[in-house]
Amino acid sequence: MSREEEIISIVSKQKKIEVNELSRLLDVSKVTIRKDLDKLESRGILHRQHGFAVLNNQDDINYRLAQNYDQKRKIALKAAELVHDGEVVMIESGSTCTLLAEELAFHKEEVTIITNSCFIASYIRKAETVKVILLGGEYQKESQVNVGPLVKKVISEFFVDKLFIGIDGFDPKRGFTGSDITRSDTARTLATSANQTIILTDSSKFAKKGTVTEFSFNEIAQIFTDDSLPQEVADFLTQHNIHIQKA
Numbered sequence: 001m002s003r004e005e006e007i008i009s010i011v012s013k014q015k016k017i018e019v020n021e022l023s024r025l026l027d028v029s030k031v032t033i034r035k036d037l038d039k040l041e042s043r044g045i046l047h048r049q050h051g052f053a054v055l056n057n058q059d060d061i062n063y064r065l066a067q068n069y070d071q072k073r074k075i076a077l078k079a080a081e082l083v084h085d086g087e088v089v090m091i092e093s094g095s096t097c098t099l100l101a102e103e104l105a106f107h108k109e110e111v112t113i114i115t116n117s118c119f120i121a122s123y124i125r126k127a128e129t130v131k132v133i134l135l136g137g138e139y140q141k142e143s144q145v146n147v148g149p150l151v152k153k154v155i156s157e158f159f160v161d162k163l164f165i166g167i168d169g170f171d172p173k174r175g176f177t178g179s180d181i182t183r184s185d186t187a188r189t190l191a192t193s194a195n196q197t198i199i200l201t202d203s204s205k206f207a208k209k210g211t212v213t214e215f216s217f218n219e220i221a222q223i224f225t226d227d228s229l230p231q232e233v234a235d236f237l238t239q240h241n242i243h244i245q246k247a
Contacts, residue, residue: 003028004036007053008069011046016054044123045069065095071202071226074247076100079200079224082162085109090158092187093117093145094166096200105130114158116151116186119144133158140183147186155193163194167201169210172236175217177210184214196221203228217242 003026010025011017019037023030037053040046045066046053055066065072076099083089085108091097093116101120104111105127112131115121121134122144135154137146165187169177176199178184191197197219203226217240227246234244 004040005070005073007033007036007040008045008066011053011055012066012069016049016052019048019051019053022053065098067095068202068204071228071247072096072099075200075202075224075226076103078245078247079164079198080104080107082198083108083111085111087162088112088114088160090114090160090163090190090194091117091120092163092165092190093120093143093183094200096202097164097166098123100164100200114160116146116190117144118146137186138182140180143180143183145183145186147182151186152189155189158193159195160193161195163190163197164200165190165197165215167199167205167210167214169208170206170233171209171213174213176213176215176220178212178214179210181212184212187214191215191219199223200225202226203230206230206233 006026007022010022019030019033023033037046037048041048046055072095075096079100080103083104091101091113098120101113101124104113105124109129112133114133114135116135116137118134118139121132124130124132135146135151137151138148139146167176168179171177197215199220206229220242222243222245223237224245224247229246237244
């Protein structure tokens with residue numbers, strides 16, 4: 001785990017911690033810690049407040065990005081191996097998908113990302129070689145995504161091999177679930193313009209059941225998750241011909 005990832009992990013647990021305490025815990029100078037915090041703040045993951053490192057508000061998408069960051073980062077890196085230089089991919093939204101977009105934008109060459117996530121488009125805006133196509137629609141402030149009929153109208157003009165999505169929950173009877181009906185409907189619309197739909201999620205989501213059925217098992221080609229996925233869940237998904245990749 002890198003020092004920045006250690007900082008995220010510590011602040012995620014404590015919510016607010018003095019810079020001096022971080023310096024002591026990680027055995028580096030306060031100057032080094034401040035430089036690390038500046039980088040993390042510029043990425044929107046944490047923010048600084050009068051000598052403290054502070055986690056974002058729980059309603060902020062950046063808060064979700066900081067939760068289980070180390071796991072999400074490993075999942076994103078593993079999923080990035082599927083994408084080649086010059087490829088066009090579609091990425092829906094979510095914290096792990098954001099980290100995938102970051103990896104593609106800064107470490108692949110001439111990749112094009114089609115997304116309905118304003119957050120992702122902004123998050124990777126400084127990458128020089130990536131091309132971003134932002135799908136327009138009704139803007140959801142909390143999740144910072146565009147949804148609704150305008151997205152449906154525009155997406156029909158595209159077709160890609162891979163769509164990467166996040167999920168909010170899992171139900172053995174209903175399939176993969178979301179928490180917002182409009183956003184889930186938009187994700188399903190994006191899937192009509194992709195050859196395969198791929199889920200990126202940390203294993204904690206398999207213990208939750210979202211309110212909206214989003215995808216049935218036969219609509220998902222692969223899942224990238226961490227090695228804490230319960231074996232019975234992995235076996236169940238494998239029986240439904242879903243390829244599991246653990247990071």
